[in-house]
Amino acid sequence: MKALCWQGVNELSVERVPDPVILNAQDAIVKVKASTTCGSDLHLLGGYIPAMRAGDVIGHEFIGEIVEVGPEVNRHKPGERVVVCSVIGCGRCWACRHDQWSLCENSNPSPGITDLMWGGTTAGIFGYSHAMGGFRGSHAEYVRVPFADYNAFTIPEGVFDLDALFASDAAPTGWMGAELGGVKPGDVVAVWGCGGVGQMAARAALLLGAERVIAIDRYPERLAMTARHVGCEVIDYTTTDVAAELRERTGGRGPDVCIEAVGMEADGTGVQRVYDGIKQRLRLEQDRPIAVREAIHACRKGGSIFVLGVFSGFVDKFPLGALMNKGLTLRGAQQHGQRYIPKLLDLMAKGDLKAAYLATHTMSLDDGPKGYDMFKHKRDGCVRAVFCPWA
């Protein structure tokens, strides 16, 4: 079959690879209908997640049709239209049972790497390096879905493909940031980053009752899209002092909940940008935490910050003093999608949550390298490139 493969830092190509097969009795094979680029892939592409090998199939946010099930799959049958969670859970370990699916203890066949790096094993993720289990990604004609009863969700009739697609990763990630960030009715919420994830977080905050939501980015088309489709306020950080603006919009308090949806390759202005840029390029600092620092500084006393952006290692100049003295709560996680996907599909069916508009560029799988180039450099207003292997 055809698949989009990582070949090296900033190098992708479409290759012929062997079809995936059922390896475990609880597996299913899904024929991929649509699979989208995600900001997390940019970290793989940039070489910031090192456990990648030339030839690895990437992609993790997808929908498709079940074409084969293993003998121990009970809840799905061939022919079903499904959305699959990007993070793989077993459904039965203590973490999965407590709805912390990205902490699953049985879904990563290479558990030692994250165990040693972070002091704990984390879940497998499709197409996300050998540290996350070495699973093939979804930018392919077919993909193997382990523990299919727990990771594939039947898409209700009436939910469009391109809405359901984002119920795989961007929408549950955003929802998790708002919910576990503790958004309550009446809160003011600030969201750093207006990519797919940030926009879904902003929408979730509104649906959870936030009084005001303010999203921050630099790209005018993303800011305009967020204002229009999410229905929130926006700030351009290249022309505005974000912290000062947030104080002025919140009676001097600062936002109650700050959601960071930018990640380890954050851009910035002034000295910070140069400092982190050089250190990261020399591998003296693994991650650039510019938006995290800003969020901690801007957050109201006693407020909370949720880190949705992916980080892999150590950061410099972390404002621990502000965190401690302002009594802040800081959390983060890879998404616990299985906890939210049924509810999100419901919201989509009712029309309360729309996501299809994020798919600014739909193309064939053969155009994968071009799609990533557009997405990475945010060319032509690209928010998400979506590959349709069979279109």
Added chain:
Amino acid sequence: MKRLVAGAVALAAAGLGAAWWAASRRRMPGAAKDPLASSRWLGITINRPPGEVAPDGHLPEPLARVDAEVRMNSAPGDRGTEIYARPRMRGEDSRTALRTALRETKSLLETGDVLRSDEEIGTTRTTLPGKVLDMALGRASEGGRL
């Protein structure tokens, strides 16, 4: 030329990144070397009650096949069963084998299976950065803090 230099920088960076990642995995910066490292019990918690983990005192597979001392007790709260084991033979190899047995035992009891990786039907090819990565990671994927 510019491309070549950029390529070399990217390659070196990927190699360095991997090596650094691997170095940072061993212990926290500044942590003392553990004098008991080679004799500590390896502990794992299984989300099943002790009666299901070892019915009538019979150790579960594949743990039962490893030459190790084993003890277990119910975990605090609703967390299931804590199993502790340490190999009778010295050396990192027997500890690695025991780690794998503990993880597989847990997965079998909790899910009825041990998940296999797509790496078995590989799509990758050997490259220089890949070799650097292999060296840096060594047997890390079977290792861990466990």
